Amino acid sequence: SQKIEQNSEALNIQEGKTATLTCNYTNYSPAYLQWYRQDPGRGPVFLLLIRENEKEKRKERLKVTFDTTLKQSLFHITASQPADSATYLCALCSNSGYALNFGKGTSLLVTP
Amino acid sequence: EAGVAQSPRYKIIEKRQSVAFWCNPISGHATLYWYQQILGQGPKLLIQFQNNGVVDDSQLPKDRFSAERLKGVDSTLKIQPAKLEDSAVYLCASSLDREETQYFGPGTRLLVL
Numbered sequence: 642s643q644k645i646e647q648n649s650e651a652l653n654i655q656e657g658k659t660a661t662l663t664c665n666y667t668n669y670s671p672a673y674l675q676w677y678r679q680d681p682g683r684g685p686v687f688l689l690l691i692r693e694n695e696k697e698k699r700k701e702r703l704k705v706t707f708d709t710t711l712k713q714s715l716f717h718i719t720a721s722q723p724a725d726s727a728t729y730l731c732a733l734c735s736n737s738g739y740a741l742n743f744g745k746g747t748s749l750l751v752t753p
Numbered sequence: 754e755a756g757v758a759q760s761p762r763y764k765i766i767e768k769r770q771s772v773a774f775w776c777n778p779i780s781g782h783a784t785l786y787w788y789q790q791i792l793g794q795g796p797k798l799l800i801q802f803q804n805n806g807v808v809d810d811s812q813l814p815k816d817r818f819s820a821e822r823l824k825g826v827d828s829t830l831k832i833q834p835a836k837l838e839d840s841a842v843y844l845c846a847s848s849l850d851r852e853e854t855q856y857f858g859p860g861t862r863l864l865v866l
Contacts, residue, residue, distance in 0.1 A: 687856070730796075732795075740809050744795050745794055
């Protein structure tokens with residue numbers, strides 16, 4: 642069966658450090674992968690999209706890597722700030738359709 | 754630019770009652786999605802519209818859930834009758850087209866007692 646796995650435990654890091662979140666998937670052939678941020682009581686907000694033929698994407702302090710051989714994406718936030726504290730969701734869009742399939746998300750807490 | 758609007762924001766009903774949610778997508782967005790997000794889980798797609806046609810409703814429990822998108826703009830999602838396990842946040846999202854970034858509304862938090 643298809644699975645998208647994200648770190649189930651919350652990630653606690655100190656301000657200024659780099660946060661790295663993991664998204665692993667099985668039985669998917671994703672056309673692209675997206676990362677979203679979700680704050681409590683709000684809908685997800687799009688952050689980055691990376692396509693199957695891309696290895697890395699950057700946007701300001703954010704970096705995403707995509708390894709279709711390992712079936713894994715890594716999401717990095719450099720110079721993290723307390724305002725980065727949120728839940729981060731990984732979502733895959735397969736080649737067979739256009740629907741997004743989301744992981745459960747990883748909660749990130751950045752402490753001063 | 755106005756975002757995706759949803760109403761109501763909160764709803765409490767008893768099991769076996771019916772409930773309806775409304776969504777107004779971003780102007781010009783052809784694709785509209787309804788997701789169900791249970792506490793501690795990621796959003797799960799219920800139905801996807803392209804203009805006013807259904808693209809994907811494979812995960813919609815059609816015995817109790819229905820949705821429509823009138824004139825390719827606003828959409829309503831209905832549950833009748835509701836079950837306890839329907840307690841969740843119902844998120845509406847829209848995108849310019851099917852492969853584009855999705856913009857989510859704030860969601861409707863439903864509690865079924």
